[in-house]
Amino acid sequence: MGIVELAESAGVKLRRSGKTYTGFCPFHSNTKTPAFVIWPESGTWRCFGECGEGGDIFKFVMKKEGVEFKDALKILAERTGVTLAEYQPQAPEQKEEYQRLRNLLEEAATFYRHHLVSTEGGSVALAYLMEKRKITRDTIDRFSLGFAPNGWDSTLTHFKTKGYSESDLLDVGLITERESGGYYDKFRNRVMIPIRTEDGKMAGFGARILDPNDIPKFMNSPQTVLFDKSSILFGLNQAKKPIRSADQAVIVEGYLDVIALHQAGFSNAVSPMGTAITETQIRMLKKFSRKIILALDPDSAGQKAVMRGLESARSSMDSEDEVRFDAHGLLRHEHRLSADLRVASMPDGLDPDEVVEKNPDLWRQLVASAKPVVEYVLDTLIAQQDVNDPKNKSAIVTRMIPLIEDLPDPIQRDAYRQMVARKVKVDERSLLAIKVHEKPSLPRWKEKPVAQNSGQNKPSTLIVNGNENVEITILAILLQNPGLLPKLDRKLSESNLQSLGWQDFNSTEMHIILSLLQRSLEQDQLELSKFVEVNVPDEVRPMYQRIVGQRQANSLEDRLLDELLRSIFAIRKDRIKKELEQISYLMKDPDNATPAKLSDLSGVMQAHSMQLKNLDDARKKMTEYRQK
Ligand SMILES: [Zn+2]
Known part of the structure; x- marks a missing residue:
């Protein structure tokens, strides 16, 4: 079900005009002017009347039912079977490309397996697994363990004769490029452990050495389009039912x-x-x-x-x-x-x-007998030293208190203070006297590595609307540098343009992320980007991950601001043109042919034309500035 059917099922009478549909806005009471417009191509809608609202199907349901994004998802899923995944389908050619690469990995697992169980070269690996690690044949089968032969081009040659290209093999991380040109097998003389996604699809390999002199001891496939290390857990495809039960x-x-x-x-x-x-x-x-x-x-x-x-x-x-x-x-x-x-x-x-x-x-x-984190830390500290020594008591307490003060629940804080007092053998009242000098620093995150394949055959990115990639770039830059947002808005207003707003983005998910960015500036509890990360609702997280995944290389702030402005100009110009076209349609509508309504609409039209002019001016100014 698309946005048109959805609006119709909500009682909006729509008329087709060109590529769009128009009708009476269901969200404000004036039902005389058809100011509600739908663009089926991008799956978006917009009211040019009183409420001025707009968005995608999710926003429509949120407005119509007065619910949050999460509930809008549920309602749509129940009513129509539309889910977020369907709403943002992979382009078909990308789906096929991914499937082809997954097949290649599946075949690689079979290839390595064959080398483990049926070749002379694999016998050492097989003995290692079965004798040293006590892994049975059943288990070897269940996890389809394998062995990467000890040559520089065994894998490369095998798959080239099967019709795969070097760039395919590079894309899934089975080969590595030589600095001097040419390629060689990434995995050599190693036990191969296929790594699958939660739903059992091949994603990559883990590989362990057999020769103790080889380094590193363990290695994984590089980050690829199929292998995102931060969102895969080894064994989960087999473990999910047991975890639940x-x-x-x-x-x-x-x-x-x-x-x-x-x-x-x-x-x-x-x-x-x-x-x-x-x-x-x-x-x-x-x-x-x-x-x-x-x-x-x-x-x-x-x-x-x-x-x-x-x-x-x-x-x-x-x-x-x-x-x-x-x-x-x-x-x-x-x-x-x-x-x-x-x-x-x-x-x-x-x-x-x-x-x-x-x-x-x-x-x-x-x-x-696993322990809660605080207790584990405390017991570890106690085990490391003699708690009867007053110096040690003090050292342990000093390290425990910030941790405990960090807990959001006052009852837990009390209970843990008591535990520290008891185990370290100090008076609990003396703990309360300790001031936490510095706020504990936030956990550090390993930067997510950027996908390593810059190869030619890289699958294209998802396309939902023509500007989606630009919209993602804007949010990616801002998520990485939230402090740019006020500067950006100031620049925009200097050119008589609106601040960055939901209108600049088509999807509700992006609206939500933008509003989190804006809220991050109004608080001082957390680092700005951390604030956004912490508060992204679960339902919006896939979009958030996509945006964060597009992290821009850190570069000069000015350049980023430049890039932001240029991107925003581009999407706004697109939108305003699209809307102007629509307003002129609306003006020709007989229902709108009263002087009052026409003047309303021409007001909107003037405002739009003005915006377009301001945009052009601002863009020119930027170009001149850069040429100086
Ligand atoms: Zn309206």
């Missing part, structure tokens, strides 16, 4: 841990992509259970990461296997996502796969 998800640090746990019957285990646990990943898990346990390797990067938030000066570690999630970050996410995050640590230097292999009951017990 156990009402608990366990995050471990390695793919082989996941595999070992599933093999032992603990199928609710997943692993992030070796870099960071991202908020997106936590959200994905939360669809199945809000109880999430981090089972961290002893003395691992992950375990250190949880503790790292307590240090005032945080070192930036960029190694591939870093779980960038510190205590403050965990607590903030726990609250924001109303999840229940707990930390379990492994005993005696054992990794999860070793624990479960030795003693499945021990694993059960460790998971059952």
Whole structure:
């Protein structure tokens, strides 16, 4: 169902005029002037009368039913089967292109598998998996594990003879470009672990060394159009049902841990992509259970990461296997996502796969006794030093208090203060006297790597309306530099143009993101872009991710402002022209042929023409300025 049918089903009588439809606006009471216009091509509508509203189908339902975006989505889905995904369909050719690349990855999994189980070269890998890691043939089949042969062009040659191009192989990250020109296999002499999306589609590979002298020990496919590390969890396609039925998800640090746990019957285990646990990943898990346990390797990067938030000066570690999630970050996410995050640590230097292999009951017990983040941090600090030493008491308390003060719930704060007092053996009243000197810094996020394929065969971006990419660019620049927004509005008003507003964007999702940006400037609790990130509603998050994914390279503010203005001029000119055309249609409408209405409309028309002139002037001014 499109916007036309939707409006008609809401009782709006529409008449076709050219590429558009006109009727009486259902949102204001004047029902004499047909001022309501629909553009079926872009799926948008606009009232040129009293209310001046406009937007997409979602905005229409929001206005009509007086509901939030989220509920508009539900209503539309129930009534018409329209979902956001359908509303923003991938261009068909892109869908096909993605499917073709997924097929290539599927074939690669088969290719590597063949090398593991049926070739001489794979026998070492097979022995490693079965004897050293105690992985059974069943499990090898279930996860379709494989082996990348030890040559520079085995994969390359195999797939070229199957008709794939070098640029296809580059796009899915199976080969790497030589600096001197030419290509070579990215994965050589490694155990290959296929990584699939939540719904089981191939996305990439994880690869582990066999030769202890090779580096790095683990590597993943590079970021590609199919492989977005921040939004994939290894094992989730197999773990989602078990997570739901156990009402608990366990995050471990390695793919082989996941595999070992599933093999032992603990199928609710997943692993992030070796870099960071991202908020997106936590959200994905939360669809199945809000109880999430981090089972961290002893003395691992992950375990250190949880503790790292307590240090005032945080070192930036960029190694591939870093779980960038510190205590403050965990607590903030726990609250924001109303999840229940707990930390379990492994005993005696054992990794999860070793624990479960030795003693499945021990694993059960460790998971059952996972601790809330604050308690975990406290116990870890206590275990590291003698709490009877007054100096240590003070050191522990100083590190715990900011963490506790950061909790949004006063009852929890009280309870944890009591716990600290009890475990560190100090008087609780002395804790209250401690002032938190500095606001704990916000968790640091690993920058999302930009897709690495700049190749020629890059699938085109989604197209919903002609200006969508420009609109995304505008929001992407602003999300990255929210401080530009007031400067931008000032520039616009200097040229007698309106501030950036919802009219500049077609989709309700973008309206919502813009209004969050505007709200971010009115608060001082959070860093501006953080404020937006935190407050984006779940339903708008896919659009938000798309925008953030288009991060612009940091460049000079002036240049960005320039780029912003130019983009805004472009979309506005487009819109105003489209609307002017429409207003002249409306003026010819016999229903509008009274002097009063005609003068109303010609007023709108004049305002539009004026805007167009101002736009042109502003654009000229910019060009002259640049030529100077
Ligand atoms: Zn109206």
